[in-house]
Amino acid sequence: MLYTNADFENYAKDPAVVQFNGKYFLYHSIMIDGRLNIGISCSEDGENFVRIANLPITQKCEKNGIGAPGCILVKGQIHLFYQTYGNNKLDAICHAVSSDGINFVKDESNPVFAPRMPWAKMPSWSCGRAIDADVCVFGDKMILYFATRDKDFEKQIVGAAWAYLDSDFSAGDFYLHKEPVLKPELDWEMTCIEGPASVVIDGKVYMFYAGAYNCSPQQIGCAVSDDGFRFRRLSDQPFLSNGAPGDWNASESGHPYVYETDDGHLWLYYQGSPDMGKSWYLSRRELLFDKGKFILKD
Numbered sequence: 001m002l003y004t005n006a007d008f009e010n011y012a013k014d015p016a017v018v019q020f021n022g023k024y025f026l027y028h029s030i031m032i033d034g035r036l037n038i039g040i041s042c043s044e045d046g047e048n049f050v051r052i053a054n055l056p057i058t059q060k061c062e063k064n065g066i067g068a069p070g071c072i073l074v075k076g077q078i079h080l081f082y083q084t085y086g087n088n089k090l091d092a093i094c095h096a097v098s099s100d101g102i103n104f105v106k107d108e109s110n111p112v113f114a115p116r117m118p119w120a121k122m123p124s125w126s127c128g129r130a131i132d133a134d135v136c137v138f139g140d141k142m143i144l145y146f147a148t149r150d151k152d153f154e155k156q157i158v159g160a161a162w163a164y165l166d167s168d169f170s171a172g173d174f175y176l177h178k179e180p181v182l183k184p185e186l187d188w189e190m191t192c193i194e195g196p197a198s199v200v201i202d203g204k205v206y207m208f209y210a211g212a213y214n215c216s217p218q219q220i221g222c223a224v225s226d227d228g229f230r231f232r233r234l235s236d237q238p239f240l241s242n243g244a245p246g247d248w249n250a251s252e253s254g255h256p257y258v259y260e261t262d263d264g265h266l267w268l269y270y271q272g273s274p275d276m277g278k279s280w281y282l283s284r285r286e287l288l289f290d291k292g293k294f295i296l297k298d
Contacts, residue, residue, distance in 0.1 A: 036065035109171035218254035
């Protein structure tokens, strides 16, 4: 099933899904009047979505655009983490909270995190940018994964920060991990790893990620960590490759998101393009998990 809508103008990217109050909410990047924004779509079954709202741009740091959301349900509220857009090295992660999945209260301290912020102690391995937020609960902490660039603004890498679960997840609450958690190393990853998507199973963090820049082609890999910070790849080959010429995802299968439903089903949501980024669609595949490995269900 491909997720698109006439309102999207063939543009729907960067999925994040949460099950809440008997419905599925999909947060995703869209374009509105030439500016990147976040759409809110809803579904009864997790497959057929209708866009019902947008996250309004209201804060000064958002003026050039917002996108690439990640979300999580904590203590009965949806926490949305998303990036500012169009600011190059100055892009950062923002935070908002909702009690109904549609209306969000934004953190007054936004943006809440970037490696360049004073309390993060700017590392030598990052240019200071933070995009592509993803979060998971691991022990007594919330781990925030993000994509950044190296000092030369060439290689895209994934970093991590963490905050205590009893914090507000505001500016100053996140502690930067001392080193990147994933860097491009394999031929198919080229010079980019981005779009982290984490899920905790049996006390381990599994991270799906996008390898290579958009339409290079971008493909999806998977890694695992015992502590949430030191990852090892499950394979040196893509877990999910781009499609064949003429397919809806011929140019890429990328920017993943993993969600486990209330009844225990695992779904891999991801974006694809058939035409080198002129149009973008979202889809999903069910995952089976067995003995530490994932299998795509037919």
